[in-house]
């Protein structure tokens with residue numbers, strides 16, 4: 001049985017706007033999955049349905065076999081953690097330590113466990129030296145890591161990252177990749193919304209495409225980024241390396257290594 005399932009899920013906001021239609025998705029423990037799609041396609045609405053920030057208007061979301069309609073937010077947040085798109089929607093404590101410790105403390109864990117959780121989460125997120133600082137002493141891009149650490153410290157099975165790559169430099173994007181790998185090694189399910197297609201190719205084996213309120217495809221990066229019709233329909237761009245391969249007359253290329261291999265092959269055979 002999948003750990004997290006969305007079954008024929010629809011969601012309409014209170015102003016009557018229908019944001020997602022008939023979403024079906026299954027996630028196993030240990031999977032890392034990217035969700036991509038244009039602004040307004042329904043990605044954030046969908047992930048908020050996964051941790052009970054929203055309840056489906058129609059259909060059902062099952063976490064560990066239990067419908068989010070039958071569980072409390074506290075029960076679900078132990079299992080599914082959501083890192084907000086905007087860290088300032090999440091941060092509310094006056095030191096980074098307190099911000100990260102809040103979740104584990106709320107779970108009534110002992111002091112030493114809380115300390116260990118904070119230390120580990122801070123280390124992974126590059127915050128060890130900043131624990132006594134006020135969160136707003138760090139720039140926006142770094143505040144995103146504070147909110148990630150706060151969710152990681154709660155040790156949920158599923159961690160949702162909503163646009164963690166937005167505004168991050170190369171070093172921080174690499175750190176993000178390391179965080180995702182670390183979480184996968186811990187058998188966590190990581191679901192990441194991103195607009196960075198290069199990041200998707202580097203870090204994920206499964207990609208879900210949203211367009212116009214619906215899931216349009218759920219497949220490998222190779223299948224997604226060489227599906228011209230899908231990309232056009234969803235208003236998405238191929239990663240730069242695929243665009244370069246197209247100019248050179250190749251298909252089925254995703255990485256620089258693929259491209260070099262293809263070039264070598266062509267030279268050898270001509």
Ligand SMILES: Nc1ncnc2c1ncn2[C@@H]1O[C@H](COP(=O)(O)OP(=O)(O)OP(=O)(O)O)[C@@H](O)[C@H]1O
Pocket residue numbers: 013014015017019037038039040041042043044045046210
């Ligand atoms: N609270 C709300 N009330 C009414 N409509 C909303 C609300 N929140 C989002 N919407 C609308 O629902 C649609 C889907 O929004 P959603 O944030 O899920 O899209 P998204 O794919 O995550 O986009 P982005 O990449 O811009 O974050 C958008 O048209 C948005 O304006």
